[in-house]
Amino acid sequence: MSNVKDLLGLELEPYSMAVEKGKIKELAIAIGDDNPIYYSLEAAKEAGYDGIPVPLTFLQVIEYHGGYGFQEKMEVLKLNPVKILHGEQEYEYLGDIYAGDELHVTSKIIRADTKIGSSGGMDIVTEETRFTNQKGELVAIAKITIIHRH
Amino acid sequence: MYFEDLQVGDSFPVLKKDPITRVQLVRFAGATGDFNPLHTVEEVGEQAGTGIIAHGMLIMGMLSQGVTSWISRKNIKRIQVRFSKMTYPGESIEIIGRVIEKKADNLVVSELLAKNCEGDVKVSGIFEVKLQSRI
Numbered sequence: 001m002s003n004v005k006d007l008l009g010l011e012l013e014p015y016s017m018a019v020e021k022g023k024i025k026e027l028a029i030a031i032g033d034d035n036p037i038y039y040s041l042e043a044a045k046e047a048g049y050d051g052i053p054v055p056l057t058f059l060q061v062i063e064y065h066g067g068y069g070f071q072e073k074m075e076v077l078k079l080n081p082v083k084i085l086h087g088e089q090e091y092e093y094l095g096d097i098y099a100g101d102e103l104h105v106t107s108k109i110i111r112a113d114t115k116i117g118s119s120g121g122m123d124i125v126t127e128e129t130r131f132t133n134q135k136g137e138l139v140a141i142a143k144i145t146i147i148h149r150h
Numbered sequence: 151m152y153f154e155d156l157q158v159g160d161s162f163p164v165l166k167k168d169p170i171t172r173v174q175l176v177r178f179a180g181a182t183g184d185f186n187p188l189h190t191v192e193e194v195g196e197q198a199g200t201g202i203i204a205h206g207m208l209i210m211g212m213l214s215q216g217v218t219s220w221i222s223r224k225n226i227k228r229i230q231v232r233f234s235k236m237t238y239p240g241e242s243i244e245i246i247g248r249v250i251e252k253k254a255d256n257l258v259v260s261e262l263l264a265k266n267c268e269g270d271v272k273v274s275g276i277f278e279v280k281l282q283s284r285i
Binding site: 023026027030032033035057063065082085088090093 | 174178180207208218219222226232
């Protein structure tokens with residue numbers, strides 16, 4: 001593998017993806033989250049929302065379905081898929097996201113370094129993804145940290 | 151819920167999830183688009199030396215369910231987690247939360263844990279909420 005440090009600053013191909021209510025419901029069912037705000041517009045409105053809101057981890061649906069799939073992402077980052085672990089994940093919410101919104105997504109690698117520990121070496125790669133809605137408002141920032149064991 | 155309703159040290163009600171099933175992992179893969187075969191294909195799990203493991207993001211989804219069952223979704227500003235142990239089909243996860251800090255601008259920070267029945271911490275982290283003040 002080439003030097004992981006070369007990934008620092010790499011910008012991935014931007015894309016856009018609609019927030020679909022069917023995908024919100026599908027994710028909530030998969031998690032087993034029965035909060036009615038994710039299933040019904042009436043329930044969401046009753047709870048004070050302008051539309052059906054997204055579960056806190058929904059943006060991963062936008063990322064995998066709208067952007068690179070798992071295997072493709074690993075190829076772009078030149079990481080061996082069987083040697084990677086999901087180390088950390090963060091979502092910061094700056095605005096509301098509802099079913100029907102269109103999100104524009106940009107992302108880049110903000111950390112790429114190697115650590116040598118007692119169990120051998122590992123690369124640590126952090127990707128920051130920014131989500132902007134159809135009104136041009138930055139509504140969320142996601143950070144994923146991947147551990148790649150040597 | 152108001153800013154004044156939460157105090158440092160307050161615990162949220164524990165959310166007990168049903169055991170994770172293989173079908174749930176397939177469903178989760180389809181819902182999210184995360185088709186890392188380690189979560190669905192027996193041979194890949196054997197090759198990796200772990201067997202089939204649950205998506206870390208499924209556990210984070212359960213943590214998120216806990217958070218939004220305690221505090222309204224619209225008040226959540228940040229959730230940040232670290233994946234520390236693998237979770238296997240058949241395990242039952244409990245979601246635990248406790249207030250650790252009250253900050254300026256009506257922000258409240260709480261710690262967050264996902265444990266199995268034996269008390270092994272699978273995922274840990276924090277979440278931050280912005281609440282209205284009564285004052």
